[in-house]
Amino acid sequence: MIRITDRKKCCGCEACAQMCPHGAIAMRHDTEGFAYPHIDPDACTDCGLCERICPEIAFDNPNAMPTAAYAAWATDDGIRMEGSSGGMFPVLARYVLDRGGTVCAAAFDKDMTLRHTISDERSALCAMTGSKYMQSSAGDCFLHIRQALHEGREVLFCGTPCQVAGVYNTVGRHPKLTTLDVACHGVASPKVFDTYRQWIRRTTGRSAVCTLFRDKRPNGWSDYRITNTLEDGSEYSAAPADDPFIRGYLANLYLRPSCHDCRFKTPRTADLTLADFWGVAKVCPEAYDERGVSLVLVNSRRGAELLEAIAGSLAILHETDVARAMRYNPALTRSVTPHRNRERFFREMTEETDFGKLTECLARQSLRQATSTALKSMIKKTLNISGTKH
Numbered sequence: 001m002i003r004i005t006d007r008k009k010c011c012g013c014e015a016c017a018q019m020c021p022h023g024a025i026a027m028r029h030d031t032e033g034f035a036y037p038h039i040d041p042d043a044c045t046d047c048g049l050c051e052r053i054c055p056e057i058a059f060d061n062p063n064a065m066p067t068a069a070y071a072a073w074a075t076d077d078g079i080r081m082e083g084s085s086g087g088m089f090p091v092l093a094r095y096v097l098d099r100g101g102t103v104c105a106a107a108f109d110k111d112m113t114l115r116h117t118i119s120d121e122r123s124a125l126c127a128m129t130g131s132k133y134m135q136s137s138a139g140d141c142f143l144h145i146r147q148a149l150h151e152g153r154e155v156l157f158c159g160t161p162c163q164v165a166g167v168y169n170t171v172g173r174h175p176k177l178t179t180l181d182v183a184c185h186g187v188a189s190p191k192v193f194d195t196y197r198q199w200i201r202r203t204t205g206r207s208a209v210c211t212l213f214r215d216k217r218p219n220g221w222s223d224y225r226i227t228n229t230l231e232d233g234s235e236y237s238a239a240p241a242d243d244p245f246i247r248g249y250l251a252n253l254y255l256r257p258s259c260h261d262c263r264f265k266t267p268r269t270a271d272l273t274l275a276d277f278w279g280v281a282k283v284c285p286e287a288y289d290e291r292g293v294s295l296v297l298v299n300s301r302r303g304a305e306l307l308e309a310i311a312g313s314l315a316i317l318h319e320t321d322v323a324r325a326m327r328y329n330p331a332l333t334r335s336v337t338p339h340r341n342r343e344r345f346f347r348e349m350t351e352e353t354d355f356g357k358l359t360e361c362l363a364r365q366s367l368r369q370a371t372s373t374a375l376k377s378m379i380k381k382t383l384n385i386s387g388t389k390h
């Protein structure tokens, strides 16, 4: 029987809840808003399956370090602008769908709850495309993946590295299953996102019906904004530093505890890793473009084959040095440290608190952190290195 005694040791992939043959495990949200498995002792037979498939307990990763790295972006400008970086996910997803396959990725449902959904329709891709910086619930998608593979269909799964590990531990390695993981800063609490949406309603008088976390349209890729479409069609849009949700997210105020001790970063868990190529201006300036550049890491032969298959849909596929490309993206290799005010934030986040003021006050860096950030930025400017962003 799985017992969560240390919250850092549960990534919330939901593999255990989905696979329990006795239906003895339900995911329940804790006070921070993160889901953890809850065992019904009457239904549990102590068969041990949940422990065997939990990726935090054991994950057999055949990948070594990435074998190749590319700067890439989609030829179709519309597709590229929808993606957070160069639109690699929508290109890969279209390729798999066009071959009669099915795609599983994160999309908001009509209540703005983020869930992994599976579909064989192109019309589902729009909602799946784009980064959403909070935990996505896997629901029963691993079971659907298993079913699709059983029917002989190709499946493309895209998620965080821990979710990919959860997929492999439950479904196994299958010749028709291909996976993508994202370089992951960490996932925020869905409860905090709901509180942010309430804050928008209070400040604008209208509800947000759609959130674009990485809006490249106004100022380009590196100077992105977060844009919320409101119910009357108007928009609330802000730069990351001025938006309470992104401000707290980037300051590590409300990430899942396991994200601060992530064991799925190296080697990468998926066939291909997708990231923003933040160092592109320095590593391969010829591929730099403000409509977004993806960094693609090849982690397996299957990944290399898939990338080769979609090369015709990419305007740029520029091979570059793996180590140099990764150097500018700390999220690929290192977990972030929780903000010193993390616990205080969750204590003070109530219905009555002004979310904007709370994150503004608590996300402030300590003097030591601020000095170190200023120093790093000075060194980068001096060396003319484009900054590591999120």
Ligand SMILES: Cc1cc2nc3c(=O)[nH]c(=O)nc-3n(C[C@H](O)[C@H](O)[C@H](O)COP(=O)(O)OP(=O)(O)OC[C@H]3O[C@@H](n4cnc5c(N)ncnc54)[C@H](O)[C@@H]3O)c2cc1C
Residues within 6 Å of the ligand: 082, 083, 084, 085, 086, 087, 088, 089, 090, 105, 106, 107, 114, 128, 129, 130, 131, 132, 133, 134, 135, 136, 158, 159, 160, 163, 182, 183, 184, 185, 186, 187, 274, 275, 276, 277, 278, 294, 295, 329, 331, 389, 390
């Ligand atoms: C939570 C999170 C943190 C990230 N942190 C970084 C970072 O620190 N540095 C960096 O370089 N890149 C980071 N990325 C990845 C980056 O933002 C782009 O998603 C990536 O470059 C792929 O972009 P794209 O244009 O190819 O396609 P996109 O369409 O933007 O690809 C996004 C894919 O991720 C899936 N996805 C979106 N949100 C979630 C979620 N919450 N959980 C699981 N899957 C999700 C989508 O369904 C889609 O398949 C992060 C992504 C996420 C989701």
